[in-house]
Every structure is written in structure tokens, then in C-alpha cells.
Amino acid sequence: MSDPLLTVEDLAVTFPDPDGSDTRAVDGVSLSVEAGEIHGLVGESGSGKSVTARTVLRLLDDADVSASRLAYRGEDLLAKSEREMRAVRGDEIGMVFQDALSALNPVMTVGEQIAEVVRHHGDVDESTSLLSELRRKYVTGTSKSTASWRRAVELLETVGIPDPEQRASEYPHQLSGGQRQRVMIAQALAGDPSLIIADEPTTALDVTVEAGILTELRELCADFNVAILLITHDLGVVAQTCDHVTVMYSGSVMEHGPTDDIFEAPAHPYTEGLLRSIPEGAKRGDELATIPGSAPDPRDRPAGCPFRDRCPEATEACTDSLPEHALSAEHHTYCHHRPHEDGGRDDVRTSPQPER
Amino acid sequence: MSTTDTDSTSEQNDSTAPPRELLRTAGLKKYFALNDGLLDRVFGETAHVKAVDGVNLTVRAGETVGVVGESGCGKSTLGRTLTRLYDPTDGSVIFDGEHIETYSGRDLKALRRRVQYVFQDPMSALNPRKTVGESVGKPLEVHDIASGTERTDRVANLFEEMGLMRSQLDAYPHELSGGQLQRVGLARALITEPDLVVFDEPVSALDVTLQAQILNLINRLQGEYDLSYVFISHNLNVVRHVCDRIAVMYAGEVVERGTTEQLFENPQHPYTRALLRSVPSVRERHEREREELPGSPPSATNPPSGCRFHPRCPEFIDGRCVSEAPETRSVAGDQGHEVACHWAELSVEKREAHTPPDGAARETIEREGASGEK
16 A cells, blocks of 8 residues: 555644643544545544644644654655745645635635636746736726636636636625535635645535535545545534544544444444434434533543543543554554454554653 | 415314414514615615515424524524514414514513523523523513522522533633533523423534433423424434424425424425435435535525525426415325425326426526516
8 A cells, every 4th residue: 555645643732821721632643544535534623623634734833733743745744844835735735614704815706716826836827918918808808818717717617616707706705605615625626736624614504505515525536536634523424425534532533444334333432422422313202322421621631531531431441541453454443442352352552641 | 375274273173182382373474674774765665585484383382393494594583583583574473372473562571481592602692791690590580580599599400400510600601611501591591481492503503412412401301391392403313303393494485394204204395305315314325325406595585486496496397386386285195294386286197207397498488487477
């Protein structure tokens, strides 16, 4: 197997607090994204999934980041200068944010915003003379014809926006929520990246629209061989979109593996609890399974397994370490009690938690 | 849309009479004026956003009625109008036998005690400068129900009932988590011991584990306090779990209504079917592809002619869809199930033989239908 596109190993992100109570948002996260796959990063709010994604692009400058490895195509992202990172952002790794209305520039047409990325990417011939540009603007009144503009229109068409020529010269507020989200995807594609990080791209949308956006992402992934790191709290989104899933809880990875394994044979009490709490198929009046309690405060997270206070199977062992077990080459869980006792534990590797 | 509410009259002849009606709206409308300036009023016609446009909804004692639809379909406006947070433009709201659409002053205040509203975002619904204990206790003071230690005791007891701790009475909203805040929101609504509670997307902002906790709580409280619920949500999985009956809204109108089972097992309106097809599924992720419903909800100012869903309808029949607004009618052989679609009058054979016209053919029909209407 060739090197993965993105490798994150033992990532820790801490937000320093002058009072001394630092917030450790991410604590020992490892994940890898292969070229051309859709990798789901699932977790509740506050589990550190967005922080993990933003750290990959080095978008958080007030955080202390440490990792034994944070590599894109084998290149260390933490060693790059700010200038070199700028070449990575957009050109190599694109980003789609949850709230398109606040991520897009309200006073610029969406076509121009996409064209800007195309120009920044740097391989377009923009040569139009001032004279022809003036004639276009004041005499013929035809739409823009620069290469970057044409590319922007093309991209809008790619992401499934009807009447792209017309839409390109509109402003974000004139588009619907779903269309704005598609514009963001077009913008992320404009730099021709190999990886797109999509942070809750459909959370604010109706289910009817969400289904379309997710189909779009899957098609892009296949057509352009783009890998997507899809961050979401919604297991329904993951189930029908992703190839691999990483489940996060309170700053740590609980389990990761192929989507089918995670949904059909979950091997962590937290994942099992998550799947049981989905109301799908529940009949009127059924008591839904819940996970009692709530996630620990990231400023004061217990050592060992962060889930142990809510875990029905927690024992003494859970207070001091979070061991990794490989159930198969791809399916790993971080739990003392999985696989179950009779399930064979030859491949157990215990990694003690870093001291705090 | 005109409805003959056959379900309630016919069911009363049954040996097991249904529980009494607690709330009934008839032809309820809520329009918002768009350009309300003086000049507009004098010289022009005021355009209106027809957020709710003739809705009939019945809530019986002890049941939960779900209202589902895409954002902008008017479901929240419906909830706010039937609780008189908004004044209806037209139509009537009968609560416990009394017309409440004209209530004001003292009557309205008394009504507030019996009808409560739980908002989606408790963080913005609670006063950030007051402790949550104060916020929850305030209605007791406003309605002159209890004061002093009695008030404190009642709030503390209700907090425990909601799964909150007594120590959290003195917390400010920002000190609590999303799930805890929604419990406070529930407590604030239940403190006056209402008969009807309207929930507006109460769990949409919550993670799935918290969502399950709150839904269980909502279900348990209904039995304990003998409450009737109106449950507004876009999440069909949640609605299925909570509701006895469901009304599906599109562009300000109810397009289909029935029991939860009827709607999920035997959806009659193309819009309901499209909604169900777009729901994400964890269990059937291989068996069933999610399908997008193309297009977006129509303008609420100038809704499409005929059936408001026709421009997006994947099961478009013919010119009738464009020119004639479908009546709400009962679904044959399915008591209490009503649908507003021209499909309802066609036989099964005709439906199966039908292939929706597409592209140019459909455009022609739509153009002719539109001009024919004018």
C-alpha cells in the first residue's frame, strides 16, 4: 500500500489559558486519509473534530500543536513556513465550511470569488487588453470572458448549479442555502486540490438538499480523484457517504475502520451507544437508548479513557490507559474491553497515556 | 385549501370515542406585509409573505401532533400563530372550546399559562443576565401562582424532575451545556402546568446522545403531566418516534395529514414521498439510496398556481396540477388520512401507467396551464 495522502499521528492541540487551566481540545489523535476516499470524522460537539481539521491546515495560530507526525504526501506540515503553507491551502487541500453565508464575501460576486482562487492557483492565461475589457463592459455588455471567469462558470456547472453563467454574477445573499454550499465546494475545487476538508457541510441544510450535496461530494470524489475528510456529528450522513470512519470523543479517537465495520460490528462502547441512540425506526413511545451523563470538561479531562465516566463497562484499568486493539488491518478500537474477552487479544498493544 | 374534517365526526360514532379536542384551527392564515411604508400603503399594493395560508389542525387531549416540512414552509409561524405569539391574519383558533384568536389583555394572559412554547435555541430564549432558576420561576410570579419559599420549592422540584441538579438553580445560561439548557427550557414551559406545549425543533441543535435523552424526557413528561404536544421538526426520524399524528406542510399549506403509521407506511402526497426518500438511513444504507428533491421551496409571496408543489413534483400528472389547486380529501380505505393532491382521485391502474412528462412537454403544459388560469 502506498503512503496515505494525509497522515496524522498522535496529534495534541492545547489552547493556553492565562489562568493556567489550559484547554486540551485534541489529545493524541491519529488518522490517515487515502487518496480518493471519503473519510468521515464523527463526534459530538466539543469532541475536537473541527480543531483536528483546522490544525491540518494550520489555521489555528493561538494553539500549541504537537504531533509525532502530521504529513501531507509525506511532507511535514508542521515544519512548513507560513509562506509554504499558503501554497498548500487551496492548491493541495481545500476547505468547505459549515456556514457558507459567513465564509463567502458578501460584497463580491460568487463567480469572482471562485475566479480569484483560480488566479491564485496560477496557471491561467488572463491576457485581455484593457481596451477589449472596456469595450466588453461598456459597449457589448457581454459577460466576462477571462480564463479564470470561464473556469469559475465551469466549476459552478460541475457542482450542479443550474444556469451557472447567470449565477456567477450574483452575490451570496441571492443564492439559496444549498446553492451557497455548492459555491463553497466549487471554490474548494478551484485550486485543483487532492484533499478537501468539509466541516459539517450540510448541517444547516434541509434533508432534501443535504441528500443532493452529499451525492455531489461522492461524485466529485470519483470524477476528480479528490479525497474528502468529512467532519460531521450526524451518523446518517456518514453511513451513506463515507468509506472510512474515525469516531472521536472528548479529544481522542475511540474507534476507526471501514464504514461497514463501524456500523455493523462497532467495537467500542461509545460507538455502540451512539448507534443505539439514533431514533431511526423507533416507534411511538419507545424508550430510546441513551448514554447517561455528558462529556468531560476539556480543561479537566480525566486520565485514561475519557469515556469511562459514562461507560457501562468501565473498570479500574480504564483510569490509567487507553489501549489500542487492532480487530483487523483497518479496524482499530481504543478500549480495554474490546474485543470481548473470548475474542482473542493477541494483537494487543498498550500505549500508556502521556503524563499530564 | 378547504377541508371537510370528516375524521372527527365519523370517529365519534365509534364505540371508543376519541379524546376531546383541545385545539382546533380552521383556515388559519398568517401573512406578513413586505413593504409596509406609508407610500407603499397609499400608492401601491402591499405584497405579503403568505407564511401560513389556510391551515386546519386538530390536537386532541394527550396526543402529540407533528408538523414537518422544509425550512421556510411556515411550520414555525404556524406554531407561533396557534399559540397567539403572532396574531392570525385570518381563520380561527379554538382552544378548549373557546375562540382564542380574538383574545387580548387578561384573557390572553390566562391563555399563556395553559399554552407554552419551547424554542429551538434555549441559549437565546433565556435571559443571559438571570440565573436559570430565576428564569424558570418567573412565570409563577407573573401568573400569581406561587411566591417566596413555595416558588423556590416548586422550581427546585421541577429541576430535579428534569434531571437537573438543585445547585444549578443559581447557574447562568452560559454556564450550562446545550442539553442542560434545553432541560431548563422544558422546565420553564412546564412550571405553569400547561395543557398544551408547542415544541419548535427542540432537539435539532443537540448531539444524538443528548437528543435521545431529551426525547425520552419529553415522552415521559407527557404521561406524567397529561400534556398535549405540537411537535415542529424537520427530522422525520425524530417525528416518527414522538408523534401520534403528523401534518406535512409545504409553502404554507398542509399537503398531507394522518397517523404516523399512515404517513410512513402509506405516503400519498408526492412531497411526503420525496421527504421520506431524502431521509438519511443508518440501517438501510445499502438498500436505499438517499434522493435529493431538486429545486427549492417556492416564493411565499407569490406561490405557484394550482398545486404549490407542481414545479418540483417528480410525479407531475398534467395541466390540472398547474391550473387547479387540489382539494384536501380523505384517502380511500384509510380513516383519518387526508391528502391534497390530484393523485388521490386516480385509480391505482392509472397511477401505475403514468409516466410524468418531462422537459419540453412539461414546460408546455405549465405554460398553457398558467395562461389558462389567467
